[in-house]
Amino acid sequence: MALTIGIPRETESGETRVALIPKIADRMLKSVDGLEILVESGAGERAFHSDRSFEDAGCQIVDRDTVFGADLIAKVAPPSDDEIAAMHEGQVIAGFLSPLDRPSLARALADRGVTSLSMELVPRISRAQKMDALSAMSSLGGYRATILAADRLPKFFPLLTTAAGTIRPAQVLVLGAGVAGLQAIATAKRLGAKVFGYDIRDATREEIESLGAKFVELELDMGDQEDEGGYAKELQKEKQERQPELLQPHIADADVVISTALIPGRPAPLLIREEAVEAMKPGSVIIDLAAPNGGNCAYTEAGETVVEHDVSVIGPTNLPADMPVHASQLYAKTITSLIEEFVEDGAFTPDFDDEIFDGACLTHDGEVHNERVRGMLSQEA
Known part of the structure; x- marks a missing residue:
């Protein structure tokens, strides 16, 4: 089966960025065999990327429900309660997840059986510089x-x-x-x-x-x-x-x-x-x-x-x-670099022996993987 990546329209108040831009989507589609990119209609409008520009890059413009049926969801802002409820077991999400400021979000993702990669947790090592969304933003x-x-x-x-x-x-x-x-x-x-x-x-x-x-x-x-x-x-x-x-x-x-x-x-x-x-x-x-x-x-x-x-x-x-054009461009480069690092034979493959994946992984297989976030949740409990 082809790997599908979903790009939803951001719903958080004031959020204008989009997790992927057409130019980078075009490159991904050419470099990853069998990849399909599903973009919610209007997802790029506030970053000045039209649905037509995504279609010209080879993406499919779909509705919100279809986007959240993708194998992997790429987002900017942390998912809302409704977005988490729309996700399913075994699904992957990558984005800013506020793990240290909102540890309860990690618990909710784990309860859904979602594997989540937090851009804030990407380790600061030389190999991961191209994935450093925090520094870019x-x-x-x-x-x-x-x-x-x-x-x-x-x-x-x-x-x-x-x-x-x-x-x-x-x-x-x-x-x-x-x-x-x-x-x-x-x-x-x-x-x-x-x-x-x-x-x-x-x-x-x-x-x-x-x-x-x-x-x-x-x-x-x-x-x-x-x-x-x-x-x-x-x-x-x-x-x-x-x-x-x-x-x-x-x-x-x-x-x-x-x-x-x-x-x-x-x-x-x-x-x-x-x-x-x-x-x-x-x-x-x-x-x-x-x-x-x-x-x-x-x-x-x-x-x-x-x-x-x-x-x-x-x-x-x-x-x-306030600068959605360049903010989306830089963010798209960092998040796709993280995703592509763990795509093998057309599938997204978790690798806990890799220090980048192990560091960035917030939840997996129904558990909160990050030790610090687990400690914060235990203190709250």
Whole structure:
């Protein structure tokens, strides 16, 4: 039997991306013998890919029920309750599944007998770089956050010398130098701002400075703050309490603060207290990319713009969806790379001896496979 891959229309509010684009679908169909790709009618519309463009690539345009009858479902956002109910035992789903933030979703998928691959759990090893959807989307988020800040700030970003006088460049402070933070730094520099970067991992100093920004150093003994996956570790309580205090003067000097500090599966650390916002100049802007996990700023509300002390605090929850063309293109490349890695003789073949599959697999054969998620579910129980 031919392997069928289903591409549903995303139903989560504000989600504009699609898991596969026609160009990559065409390549997959030519490289995998017997493959059939079933695309729900309208799935690509918000990413500017028409049904006709999918048909021209060799895909079949079908209804929603037919899509969810496919052997493998490729999605962007985590499946809804209705979508999980439409799935059947032995089916495979790949996509963002929020395993550490919504472990109950893993239990629901396991109860349906679904094998699920979480893009968030793809191990950070060289062989899996082409499957790193998190980094791809974080890069888009960091870029978009800077553009959003420049649009909201009632000032120029660059230094300008005019007949009417000289305009000093805006000061941008980026908190967190992961993929999103580094892209925000690079974008702010390209826009002409004076940029500062901060991270608890001293190893990021070189990356920050290589982009032309100044590394913010606090009088705080951090030690080794990077885990095996390259993420920041959670600070000890005493250091957590001192960090916002030491950051406050740097925040007060900034016209824009872009905050990206987040540890997967944990509440976002509080870096920007109320008094720090009050000390900022009127008209300043804070873009808090940690908003979905509570935010790095005391005033952050997920999905909202809050104005306090004449400072705009913006808490976006899905900035890549603001750029659906390139977001879908990059995401499609990562998810198809993961799928193709385990297609053998025209069938999707789980391989738990492979560290990529073993790491990315969330559920299989009625069980939650990921050890950390199992532990979280046990604690909830």
